[in-house]
Each structure stands twice: as structure tokens, then as C-alpha cells.
Amino acid sequence: MPPEPSLLRRAASLLLALAFITGVFIFAFSTIGYRWNWPGVWAYRGLFVRGWLVTVVLSGISLVTSTIIGILLALLRRTPFLPLRYLSRIYVETIRGTPLLVQLLIFFYVVATAFGIENRYVVGVLTLSVFSGAYISEVIRAGIESVGKSQLDSARAIGLTTVQTYRYVIFPQAIRQILPPLAGQFASLIKDSSLLSIIGINEFALNAQNVSSYTYSNFESYLPLALGYLLLTLPISLWTQSLERRNRFET
């Protein structure tokens, strides 16, 4: 790794990079001669805030449930009982191989109706968790498999039970492999929640879309939308990077 540059140098470099990106955008918008209409959109700021909060809550719950689903599926993949292993495999392959849009429609019109789930928010969270859980399970499985056989030997030799082996030997080592792709998956989940608009959930994206059609101001509606998602995904990314640093050790 190259040596850490000084704080001043880092700040200046960051500003330079930001200035470059801003410059590109300003150039693009001025070239197409776009006429901004912020006051029209500002009138609907309440809708943005409410939509954003709905997205935060839906994503937050889905994040937790999809992680639980992911861990369960990853553990199922390692059970000695073959039918459960196949079940987990089929689940993961099917969910990962089909569009979220289709799953959402099937869940909403078929599964939810069949099981009498009437609240569309519940259906939304459920679908999102089922979808993201499949990806998370693969991330976790890869992390678990990165822990070598010699470690398992050692854990058995000192007399740890299977549960203890996961708790004290496998997970603490796997987490290092798991965190970076997991953060990516969390960010995807937050962005994917925008698809919930098609089953009529008033989340951030749907509200922005509505504002856009009320005001005929597309960019003024969608730029805050992008910023709102960035506000959620950026902290996750930074948080994982700090976790990664803390969990670093040589093998």
C-alpha cells in the first residue's frame, strides 16, 4: 500500500474530484439549455420527506429480515440432510435468476392473496427480503467457505461443538470476507426498494414520480431522489470500510 497522504492533500484532492464531476454536470445541463423550476418542486417537499422515510423504514426492516434469511439459507446449504440442501439451492437459483419485478407481481397477486396478506407494505418487505436474502446467502456461504479446513480441524480437536465452532471460529473469520459484498448488497436492496412503487407503495421513488408529473419538472424531482438514496447508501459503505479496517488480521 502507498503511504497515507497528508490531510491537506487529501482534502484538496477530494475537492478537485468533486469539482470535476460538478463541472461535467453543469456543462451538460447548460449545453441542453435546461430551465430549472425549483420553486414548483419545493412546494411538494413534504412528499419527498414522507417518501424518503417510508423507504428508510421499508429498507431497514428488509435489511434485517433478508440477513436472517440469508444466514438460514447459507446454513441450510451446509446441512448433511440433502433435501434441505437442495431446497436452499433451488431457492437461491430461482430468485437470483428472475427479475425482482416479476417476483413482486407474483407475490402481490398470487402469494399474498392466497395467504390472505392484505397489507401491501408487508408484501413489499417480504418480497424484498426474499429477493435480497438469496443474494446475501451466497455472500455468507462464500465467507464461511473461505475459512480453511485446518481451522475446523483445530476447532474439533479442542472440543468445540458445531454451534461453538460457528460462533467462535468460523463467523469471526468469515465476517471479513462477508462485509464488503454485504454492504454492496445492502445498497442494492435500498435502491431496489424503489420497485415497490409498482405495487402502489408510497415510497420515495413513487412520490418523486408523482411530483414530477404534477410539476412537469423531471430533473428537479429526480435529482433529490438520487441524493436521498445516496444519503442512505453512502453511510453504509463508509461504515463497512471502517469495520473492514478493524477486522483486519493476517492469516
Place this chain on the structure above:
Amino acid sequence: MRLELANITKSFGAHRVLDDISLCLDSLHAFVLIGPSGGGKSTLLRILAGLECPDSGSVAIDGAALPRDEESLRQYRRGIGTVFQAYNLFPHLDALANIMLPLEKVHGLPRPEARARALETLQRFQLEPHAHKKPGQLSGGQKQRVAIARAVAIKPRLLLFDEPTSALDPEMTAEVLEMIEELKREGRDLILVTHEMAFARVAADQVAFLAEGKILECAPPEEIFTTPHSDPCRRFLGKILRY
């Protein structure tokens, strides 16, 4: 210790690693297994460590047969200290925590006691300065000595070593062998797979020569090293002792 092996067979796929091994040794304190690579030494040691089950046959230590189901085997392994060639320390834990983990989680010692016992063990082997280093910061010899300390700290009734010095340079090898000899002197029973013939000669009270899944010879070291009976053993020793 009394060690009895009766008709032990173990195959991995089509390969028969141990082929009908039988042996009975009384008042055994330091047992050394030698032989060419792939001859079945490590597999036999893993069976004694309770990490593998033989396909057929039985093992008994001091008259008690080794169990076959995983739960009883786990109970058995709690009383055995096993040291591997590749150290197998937990890389995310420092030396102290590596030793504390089995004491606390397997043997149920309260945390302060586990800590005290682990520190005491590190001190005994002059490893105290490394207590808060993770395995990645230790040399090979230090890693292996911490691994041995971890195996000793639980006060096992038997210590098993699977080629503990094969990955070490001569100086570190000497450090580790010294530690093993010290353990032997204080009266711990140990079984060792090794290629260090000079060490086997001074430390062992019985040496077994394994090749192609069979014990071809088993005798006190003076006998096996001066007058080997079987041809494979003679060839093996001739080759290995030439340089």
C-alpha cells in the same frame, strides 16, 4: 499409558490408508511414529486424536475403547491435546485468547481463571511477551509453541503431535523439540509423528515404522535404529540418515 490397536482399517475412496493394524503396548510414555509420506502415520494419529473414525477395528487407551459417535468423540477430544503441522492457531485471536478459548468454552473455566491459567502457561514457556500478538505477527516457531501451549493448558491426559516441526527451519525446530522434551520430562504421555530421527532416538520409548498402511516394525529406538528387521524400514532409514 496402555495403547491397544485391534485390526484398524481406514480407506479414503479406493485408497486403503491403514490396512489391518494391530498393536499392543504397555506402560507407554513417548510413542513415535516414523515412515515415508503417505504411509498412514498422520491418519493413525488423527484416529487417536478422535478426529477420524476407523472403518473397522478398535482403539483402546488404558482399557477404555474410543467411542464412534460424534458426541462421545467430542467428549474424548476434550481430554486430548492435539498439535498440527500447520499450527492451526485461530488467526483472529491473539496468543492469549487462543489459549483461553478452549479453557473457557470447552472446559467451563470462568474468564479470570482461564486468563490466569493461559498467562501462566505462556510464562512457563517464555512466551509471555507474545501474549497479545496475533498469529500473523509470530514466527513459525513461536506459533507452534503457542499451539503447544494451547494443547497443554487444558491439562490433557495425552498429547498428540502431527509432524510439529515439518514447516520450521532448524533453529525453530530445535526450540519446538526442546519444548516437547520438557513436556516429556515432566511426565506427560505423548504420541508424535515426526521426521526428526535424532529426536525420536532420544525421546521415544517405543518407535513404530509405518509404510503402505501397515506397522512393519515396532520396537525401542536403539533397536529400530541400529538393527531394523524389515527391508522397507532399512531402506527408509538408510535414505533418511545418509545426510
